[in-house]
Amino acid sequence: MGTRLKTASLFLVRREPLSSRCDSFSVNTDSSPEVRADELLAIRCQLGERDAFDALIARWHEPIWRYLRRLTDSDDAAADLAQDTWLKVLRGIATLREPASLRAWLFGIARRVAMDRLRRQYARPLENDAMIEDIPAQAADADLERDLAALDTGVDSLPLRERETVSLFYLRELTIEQIAGLLGVPAGTVKSRLFRARNLLRKRLTGDRT
Amino acid sequence: MSPQIKSLHDVRKLAGSELSLKSRLGYVALLLVAAGVTVVIASLWITEPSLPLYTQAAFGAMNLIGVSWVALSIWALVARRPLFARDRVIAGGMAVAFTSLFLAGSFAAAIMAGSETAYAVMALAGMMFAMAIKVQARARRRFNELSARRAELEP
Numbered sequence A: 001m002g003t004r005l006k007t008a009s010l011f012l013v014r015r016e017p018l019s020s021r022c023d024s025f026s027v028n029t030d031s032s033p034e035v036r037a038d039e040l041l042a043i044r045c046q047l048g049e050r051d052a053f054d055a056l057i058a059r060w061h062e063p064i065w066r067y068l069r070r071l072t073d074s075d076d077a078a079a080d081l082a083q084d085t086w087l088k089v090l091r092g093i094a095t096l097r098e099p100a101s102l103r104a105w106l107f108g109i110a111r112r113v114a115m116d117r118l119r120r121q122y123a124r125p126l127e128n129d130a131m132i133e134d135i136p137a138q139a140a141d142a143d144l145e146r147d148l149a150a151l152d153t154g155v156d157s158l159p160l161r162e163r164e165t166v167s168l169f170y171l172r173e174l175t176i177e178q179i180a181g182l183l184g185v186p187a188g189t190v191k192s193r194l195f196r197a198r199n200l201l202r203k204r205l206t207g208d209r210t
Numbered sequence B: 001m002s003p004q005i006k007s008l009h010d011v012r013k014l015a016g017s018e019l020s021l022k023s024r025l026g027y028v029a030l031l032l033v034a035a036g037v038t039v040v041i042a043s044l045w046i047t048e049p050s051l052p053l054y055t056q057a058a059f060g061a062m063n064l065i066g067v068s069w070v071a072l073s074i075w076a077l078v079a080r081r082p083l084f085a086r087d088r089v090i091a092g093g094m095a096v097a098f099t100s101l102f103l104a105g106s107f108a109a110a111i112m113a114g115s116e117t118a119y120a121v122m123a124l125a126g127m128m129f130a131m132a133i134k135v136q137a138r139a140r141r142r143f144n145e146l147s148a149r150r151a152e153l154e155p
Helices: A002-012 A018-026 A031-048 A050-070 A075-097 A099-123 A129-134 A145-156 A160-170 A176-183 A189-204 B003-018 B021-045 B052-082 B085-113 B117-152
Strands: none
Touching: A031 A099, A031 A145, A031 B085, A031 B117, A050 A075, A050 A099, A075 A099, A075 B003, A099 A160, A099 A176, A099 B117, A145 A160, A145 A189, A145 B003, A160 A176, A160 A189, A176 A189, A176 B117, B021 B052, B021 B085, B021 B117, B085 B117
């Protein structure tokens, strides 16, 4: 909730140039307490400590689920993809080379799992009504917090690339460089997607048509 | 229950089955036993060239089965139930214990029987023992490195 409120304020209140926002998030270096906590958790998992896996899931399941929910617009799809993501995480964390990059690694896996699903979904022709019924509903989730409903709807309505970048940058607080590595695009592309997303959101939230 | 909380419960359940130490070490035991049996059968097959064709074929089939079990357990340990640092130390200990017993048994058989087969089994058991020692040393080194880093990061 705290992260989302912070995000709302970022979108709705702050108006400074994008470059300054990017710089402030890029400060997320190896020495930050968050990164050290992630690294410690990853190392404890690599050692095979059972309670570390419980802590890992407790810490990261919600952000991953929300990220997947954002990409798929469906609770059920997000739950399925979260299971697949965690399966890969549990099977792959023993060989994670840079435990300090845990956050980017987790979202990288979640993204790959979601993209595989979307690729399969788009590749499959719509043959009958039953399949059409399987398409996730676009309507806003009734459980979403009311005070952030407008923002959520705004983010959901962004094109997939911008939505994904916004989600990783503002909601998951990955750095520009981490997102660039994760999406396999230059940092400049990430910045321009964020810039485009902010403009689109501003227009949608304020009704600005200029 | 919200969809998110339900999903969390599902993931916790999934983790419970995925992280079972018993199943990991079960695959290690399968690998060791399958490798040991395959070595014995292969040694018999290779060192007895004058066996009838049907017996040769039976040895070939048994070897194939043994190799399949070895391949299955390696695949499971790589893709399905990867070993964590602590598990690797335990698995290394199991490997050293198993191969040392195997080596002792084959040594005794070689002394008593003095056959070519017994010496071949002993040589292969010796190789397996050396590999097990190496694997365990590497597992301990990795465990110690991770533990040291963990101590550095511990608040």
